[in-house]
Every structure is written in C-alpha cells, then in structure tokens.
Amino acid sequence: MTIDAVYLVQLTLNGIALGLLYALIAVGLSLIFGVMEIINFAHGEFLMLGAYAMTFALPVLGLLYWPALAVAIVAIMLFGFMVYEVLLIRLKPEEFERSILVTLGLSIIVIHLMQYLLTATPRMVDTQFGFEGVEIGSIRITWTRIIGAASALAAFAGLYLVLRYTQFGRAMRAIAQNREAALMVGIRPRVVARNAVVLAAGLCGLAGAAIAPIQLVTPYMGQYLIFKAFALVIIGGLGNIPGAIVAALGLGLVESWIGGFFEIVWQEAAVFVIMIAVLFVRPDGLFKRGGMRVG
C-alpha cells in the first residue's frame, strides 16, 4: 500500500479538528469532576443543545456566524446554570453513583424531549461562509472547520488564563486541590461549583455551535461524542485538564488515520482499546492526577 502524502496531510488536519472537538467536551467534564467529583452524564446533551441553538439562531440573525455562535454559547451557559441550580446542587461530592444516575435521567429527558418536539429528522444549517474554504495545493478546508478549530484553541487559551490568573479560576483550582483548606480560607464551594458547571457548559455550547455547520444536527449527536469524552478523561486522568486535551488530540489523530486506512469499526473501537490498554499499564490514567493544575 503506497501512502499518498496529500491524503495523509488531509487526514492529519481532519484528526486535529476532531481532536479539538473532543477536547472541548473532555475539558468540561474534567473541570466539573475536578471541582465537584461528579461526572455529568448529560454533557453530550449540552453539546447537542448548543448545535440546535446554532441552527435556530443562524437563520434569525441572517446567517451571521459570530453573533449566532455567541447566542448559542450564552444559551447553553444559562442551561448549565439551571441544571446546576435545580439538580446538581443537591449532590454531595461523595455521591458519585447518584450524580451519574441523576444526570443520566436528565440526559434521557433532554434527548427524548428534543426528539418529541423536533422529530429525529437531521437538520442542516448554512452560514455566511457557505462551503467556501482555503485551498493549499490539493488540500481543501472549509472556513467553518478552520473557525471551529481556531475558536477551540482560543477557548483553551482563555480557559488557561482564567484558571491561572483570575480569582474565579484560582478558587476552582483551590477546591480541586484541597477541599478542606479551600473551605478554611473562605472559598464557597457552591459558588465555585456553579461557576465550573457554567464554564464547562459554555465550552460544550461552543463545541456544539461550531459543529452544527459541519455535520448534521440530530438529538442523538451528543451521545456518540460523550462516550469518547468519558474514555478521554479516563485516559488523561480524571480531573486532569491538560491530560484531557493531550488525550483528545491524540485520539482525534489516531481515529482519523485509522479511518483513512482500515474498516470503520476499528475507528470506533480504537478509543476503547486504548483506554483498556492504558488502564492495564497505569490505572490512574496516563498523566498522574494531582488536583486540577494548569501549568
């Protein structure tokens, strides 16, 4: 089998774009786990709702990309705020299994409510960019993909700055690293947990809104992505944000390469095989967990 260089570059670029998308979801999961020690099962549904928000906002705003993106992100942050205030606030940090069951229930409700109201018909949405793109040699990438990847990178940079330099972010890291000590210096865990959930929801809303013009929007789109994100947080180490980003980019590349040369079933199975292999070698994930660190 000869390997075409252009094909390989195309696969690599697709892999990076896919990896950045996984990273947006996985980082949110890690952030919530770091602060609250719970797993948000409905995280994929945040993404799905973000994508739907984009499909509704775009036609209203005259196909303008940026305002629609902003609307979608804010809508999902509000949704995250409500989910926290109504459900998650009732959970204690040691109630891991209950957190799964409650957010599982939420996920079922959201998916089927969307399907009930909007039917399962996939939706497509057009943006001001249409299918225009950049061409480098014989490689072609659409603007929507480039912007999606760029906003993901910008979001990570922003998240890094927030966690490292603001009081808001320092409080989150403090709770994740040592809960009792954080309480003693007067950090309010509920406020911090709410901030973390809203921030994670915002990242997920961004992922959903960025993905809406690229692929079909259905009520089930979150489910297929979320389980990979779960595996990524395990591979990267629970609650470890840089670990999740590295694992996500790695998985995006591996999946894209496998998908280019082997049957699709291997592409889907890759994440699970990698996860089991990692657990055999390092039960705590590739990157050792030591509270939530950013640098």
Next chain:
Amino acid sequence: MKLAIALAAALALGALPLLTSSNYIVGVGVSALIFTVAAAALNLVYGFTGLLSFAQLAFWGIGGYTSALTVVTFGGTFWWGLVWAALINAAVALVVGYPTLRTNRHAFVIVTLTFALLATLVARDWVSLTRGPLGIPNLPPPTAFGHRFGTTGQFYWIAWAFSVAMLAFLYALCSSRIGRTLVAIKQNEPLVRAQGISPMPYKLAAFAIGAAVTGAAGGVFSFHLGIVDPTFLDFYYMQTFLIIVIIGGTGSFWGVVVAGMALSALPEVLRFSADLRMIIYGVILVIAVFVMPSGIAGWLRERRVAEMREALARVSSTPGADMGGPLRGALK
C-alpha cells in the same frame, strides 16, 4: 415464608398462558420475566457488590447476538446459543473487568459505560458478522425433545422456566456466604481486606456471573422478538434495568424481583408513545434518586426500624420496664 410466597407466585405466573388467550398479554409477561432476570443480575453487581455497571447493556446485546448467530450462522440449537451467550459474556467480563476493577469506582462506571456504547457501535459497524443495521431477522422458534415452541404462549414456558431457574440461582448466590461477602465489600472494603479476604476475586466473579446471566437473558429475549439488530442495544434496556433496581431497592433481592414484574408490565399497560415513555422514565429516575434513594424495599425497612424505635421509646418511658435493653442494642 418468603420462599413459600415466591414459590406460589412462580407457579401462578407459570399458569398465565392457560388463563388468557391474548398473545399481547402473554408477550408482556415474557418481557417482564426476562427483564426481571436482567435486573436481578444488575442487582447482584450494583446492589450487592456496589459496582455501578453500565456494561450490562453490552452483555445483554452480546448475548442476543451470540445466541442468534449460533442458530442462524453456525447452525447450532437455541439451547447451545444460550450456553455460548453465557460463556462468551463471562469471558468478556473477565477481560474487561480485571483492568477496570483495579482502578477506582469512578473509573469503573465510566469504563463500563464506554464499553456499552462501544458494543452498540460494533453491532452497527461490524457488518460482516452482525449484518449491520439490517440485523438478523426471522430467528426460528426453539425446539426441545421434538416439540416446537412456535407460539408466544409456548415460548412463555421457556421464558418462565429460564427466569425461575436464574432467579433461584441468583437467590442462592446472594443469600450464601459469597453474597454476604459481596455486601461486606460494598459497605467497607478495607474491613474486608483486614479480615484476610481479597475483594478482587469476589468482585470479578460477581461481574462475570452478572454478565453471564444478563447474556443468557438477552439470548432468550432475542428469540422472543425474533430479530436482533442494533436497536437491541438501545439504551432503553439499560435504563429499564436501572430503574427496576433503584425503585425495587438496591441490594434487596425480592424488592427488585417484585419491581421487575410490576415496572415491566406498567409501561405496556399505559401505552405511551416511545418518546413520552422515555421522558417519564427519565423523570422517575431523577425523582427516585432524590426521594427514595434506597428504593421501596429500603423505604419499608426504614419504616419498620422507625416503628421499632417508637415502640422502644414507649417501653423505656414506662418506669421500671427494662425490656428495651437488648432491643436498643440491636437497633444501634
């Protein structure tokens, strides 16, 4: 006493096809019996051992596919299909369970969940084996001793015999020394270690046995439906098993069995549209977790304890009476 009631209920349920000629009601009965077995297996893993396993869905699906493929592709009988479903699932459970159980309980939940969703994707994408989204239709009815279990009423006997046998096995297991060890592991693992018992073989055995039973139940259910396709791995089944276990009461064998029979029949009777039914299931799940965390069995137990406390308070407030002494010790 409980066993006598259970035996009477089992015999009464066995007579269901004689009492009604409606294929629909008998069909609901078949589902209820099989779902109860799968929920009891989940109860062994989650309720008794404390491992929240989403892999039950994968085992259910692998069981359905294994028994269907045994008959259709490899030309075996229905019965061998069930045996293979149980054996393959036990083997898969050991391979997945060993690395996963070494990690913490957080990782266990997530890995089993990922495994369940992976099974769905494999069922859909491994077209050369599973025939992809089309599935394997027209599963032939099982035969035994030259008798063909063609109608729903006749199939009901198979489902009935299967679930009585499986529930009896699980009951024997849960009420044995092994079952008590599993509960001890759930409640206080360091203490179990301190007693010189290694928790790993017990956890792994519970996981594998739960997988085997769930797989066989999936095998029976696939022949009840007559078709296996990727919707056999729909998350709906996992949610149903979970709701049965949580409403029945985690760690309560009979609570889960009763809830299994009741909750499998209920949605059929109410005849909601599929989406609405799932929404209601979701709401029930959220409310049950907050309001009745230990299920109906747990709620009854708490009430009984509260009544005994009250009686104790009355006794000890009576001057001169010291009957409360031993009772108070028992309630500590």
